[in-house]
Amino acid sequence: MKNKLLKNFKIYVAGHNGMVGRAVVRYLKKEGVKKIIFVERKKLNLLNSHALDKFIKSKKPDIVINCAGRVGGILANSSYPVEFINENIFIQLNLINLSYKYKIKHFVNLGSSCIYPKNSKQPIKEKYLLSNELEKTNEAYALAKIVGLKVCEFYNQQYKTDFFTLMPCNLYGPFDNFDSKNSHFIPALIKKFIEAKRRKKNVVEIWGSGLPRREVMHVDDLANAIGYLLKLKINNSKKLSKIIKINSLINVGSGQEFQIKKFAEIINRLTLSNKKLKFNKKFPDGTKRKILDISILKKIGWKSKINLYDGLKNTISWYKTNY
Numbered sequence: 500m501k502n503k504l505l506k507n508f509k510i511y512v513a514g515h516n517g518m519v520g521r522a523v524v525r526y527l528k529k530e531g532v533k534k535i536i537f538v539e540r541k542k543l544n545l546l547n548s549h550a551l552d553k554f555i556k557s558k559k560p561d562i563v564i565n566c567a568g569r570v571g572g573i574l575a576n577s578s579y580p581v582e583f584i585n586e587n588i589f590i591q592l593n594l595i596n597l598s599y600k601y602k603i604k605h606f607v608n609l610g611s612s613c614i615y616p617k618n619s620k621q622p623i624k625e626k627y628l629l630s631n632e633l634e635k636t637n638e639a640y641a642l643a644k645i646v647g648l649k650v651c652e653f654y655n656q657q658y659k660t661d662f663f664t665l666m667p668c669n670l671y672g673p674f675d676n677f678d679s680k681n682s683h684f685i686p687a688l689i690k691k692f693i694e695a696k697r698r699k700k701n702v703v704e705i706w707g708s709g710l711p712r713r714e715v716m717h718v719d720d721l722a723n724a725i726g727y728l729l730k731l732k733i734n735n736s737k738k739l740s741k742i743i744k745i746n747s748l749i750n751v752g753s754g755q756e757f758q759i760k761k762f763a764e765i766i767n768r769l770t771l772s773n774k775k776l777k778f779n780k781k782f783p784d785g786t787k788r789k790i791l792d793i794s795i796l797k798k799i800g801w802k803s804k805i806n807l808y809d810g811l812k813n814t815i816s817w818y819k820t821n822y
Contacts, residue, residue: 503733505726506531508605511560513537513545513594514567518674518718519609523564526722536560545590548597555597562605562733564725565594565647570611573636573706573785575681580639587640591647595662599654605732607725608651608664610644610748612714612791613637622792625666625748634786652747661732661743665725668752668791672718672810673817685715685811688763689818692772703767703774706782709760714790716753717810720803724751727801739799752791753803769811 510527514520515537527535536558543554545567555563569586576583591608598606615623616631633641648664655662671685679690688705695703728749731739742749757765763776796802805813 504531505730505733506533508532508561508733509534509536509559510562510564511536511555511558513563513565513590516540517566517568517570518672518676519670519721520566521674522672522718522722523566523725526719526726530726545593546586548589548593551593552597552600555601555603559601560603562607562729563594563598563603564607564609565591566609567594568609568643570640571676571681572683572687573783576637576640583637584639584643587643588646591643592650595647595650595654598662599658599660604661605729606651606660606662607729608647608662610648610664610666611640612666612668612750612752612789613786614641614644614648614666615789617786621788622790623750624792625746625750625795628748636783636785648748655743655747661740661747663728663743663747663749665721665728666748666750666791667721668714668716668750668789670718670721671715672814675718675814677818677822684713684759685762685766685814686818688766689770689811689815690822692766692770692774693815693818695774696770696772701775702777703763703772704777704779705759705763706779707759707784708780709763709776709778710758711784711786712756712758712788712790713762714752714754714756715762715807716751716803717805717813720753720805721751723804724796724801728799731799742795742799746795749795749799750791750793751796752793753807754790754793755807756788756790757807765807766811766815769808769815
């Protein structure tokens, strides 16, 4: 059978303006995809099911990649749980239900590793989902993402679709959210060290103890993983089809973890800041350790390609240029 090329498909990227969406669009353009569909939020609100229905019906995409959603760090999740659970549930449901309605065979949903239990065994296997209580600081977002992946799973069971959800570890890269109050820890650290250098401050305050361990991955690696799996899927890979039938949730990670303190030390060096670190333990640490088991992805044949130092250099350079 002739190999089907990704560039010959019409692909709708929902949430194209976010960090992940932009990375996916960059990847698709490099792959030579000419028919990439996206639309600005002010022209199409993904919470409006009627408007989204008209859009998908008229555009007729072959593939839908859901990169959309409300995201943020610990403070944002704790402050706006209603918005986080409502917006993320309805965006996912609208995209999944309409993909089924218009017989879109290839639907890729994106989750987050925060959906796993707070005190999960490590590394975290896909089967650990819902095995214990969630981390309270981002419970609303996690519940919303669990709903999305379960809806994909239920469609696969009931209607024999093969939708799947990718569960990435903590992501960073160009177009990340660098807002001091609402960002994740990598962009927050980059901003703090660069601003401290600019303002000639001697000390950089870091929220929490610095002891929790985290796995991170450059967003371009996630985009590459999405493309890799889609290529297998459109060419009816028996290996991938079998995995989706058994488990429509697949972890995506770098396989490396470090303490928050270590990340801070690396960024301190890469920004040439040479600042003293002060850990403010009044702020919550969140989960003590979080690294994904990526055995399933390795069996499929994909692994992370961007090492931490190169990824951070790329992100720091982007921040300096754009901020």
